[in-house]
Amino acid sequence: MVRVKSRYLLCEIHVSDPSKLLLLEDRAITAAVKDAVTSAHGDYGAAQCSIGFSVKYVNAHTGILFLRCPKSSYRLIWSALPFITSVERKGRRISCFLSCLHVGGTIRTCQKFLIRYNTQQLHRMLPKCKTQEEKDQVRRAILSSSTYMLKGKEHKEERD
Amino acid sequence: MQPAVFERVVVKNSPVYQYMKVSLVLEQAQTKLTAVELKHLITTGLKSLYGEVGAAFPFDLLTFEEDTLTAVLRVYSRGLVRLWSSITLLGFFQQQRCAFRVLQVSPYLLALTGNSRDLALDS
Numbered sequence: 001m002v003r004v005k006s007r008y009l010l011c012e013i014h015v016s017d018p019s020k021l022l023l024l025e026d027r028a029i030t031a032a033v034k035d036a037v038t039s040a041h042g043d044y045g046a047a048q049c050s051i052g053f054s055v056k057y058v059n060a061h062t063g064i065l066f067l068r069c070p071k072s073s074y075r076l077i078w079s080a081l082p083f084i085t086s087v088e089r090k091g092r093r094i095s096c097f098l099s100c101l102h103v104g105g106t107i108r109t110c111q112k113f114l115i116r117y118n119t120q121q122l123h124r125m126l127p128k129c130k131t132q133e134e135k136d137q138v139r140r141a142i143l144s145s146s147t148y149m150l151k152g153k154e155h156k157e158e159r160d
Numbered sequence: 161m162q163p164a165v166f167e168r169v170v171v172k173n174s175p176v177y178q179y180m181k182v183s184l185v186l187e188q189a190q191t192k193l194t195a196v197e198l199k200h201l202i203t204t205g206l207k208s209l210y211g212e213v214g215a216a217f218p219f220d221l222l223t224f225e226e227d228t229l230t231a232v233l234r235v236y237s238r239g240l241v242r243l244w245s246s247i248t249l250l251g252f253f254q255q256q257r258c259a260f261r262v263l264q265v266s267p268y269l270l271a272l273t274g275n276s277r278d279l280a281l282d283s
């Protein structure tokens with residue numbers, strides 16, 4: 001047996017109005033990507049895109065997307081991504097643009113990259129905190145999420 | 161006059177251009193069209209099949225005979241397949257059915273001067 005090879009595109013969606021970010025949904029994004037591929041690469045591109053293309057994961061809070069496409073045609077989809085200017089959801093237009101952060105062969109490598117990327121962003125943004133209060137707030141937020149993970153580990157150990 | 165000396169030329173590089181001799185068959189044979197209209201027709205065909213990226217690919221219409229609707233196209237070698245497939249799938253010209261017949265394809269323009277399929281050997 002030969003594995004079916006595909007490419008995973010890790011994209012970030014930038015929305016002009018942050019309150020509309022939560023409206024994003026995988027089906028709306030699929031339609032927007034397909035429209036962009038059709039206009040850029042025609043019927044041939046649309047047909048290539050219809051086989052094995054799917055939106056694997058959408059995080060509406062952080063605006064992170066995982067797109068899955070077959071390895072043979074990921075370039076068509078990749079090159080059409082910058083032409084997306086809006087996503088339509090329930091008759092409302094959400095103007096946005098996509099930026100591709102990483103192209104990976106598996107979801108696992110994409111996730112690893114995403115964790116590294118987010119750490120980098122945090123390191124870049126922390127020095128910009130103006131007051132001590134802001135810094136403490138961020139620190140507490142990080143600590144609360146990590147202690148939650150630690151607690152989870154302890155629970156597991158107790159069970160063992 | 162000296163007789164032509166046989167000379168064999170081998171080109172090892174891949175050709176830059178490919179030349180295509182095509183003829184357009186229309187449902188109503190009396191319809192006239194100009195070279196500009198023909199080029200526009202081919203470009204629309206490229207755009208519908210390969211989108212804006214395909215429509216941006218350069219190709220040239222070298223000659224066009226309006227009475228026989230035969231044209232010679234020049235295209236970069238890597239765009240040959242795309243051009244060929246898009247003109248094959250073209251079906252309409254101004255709401256009437258049409259078809260492209262690809263008569264000859266060659267990397268040398270000189271090869272399009274004669275067609276071995278048209279030779280009358282018995283006479």
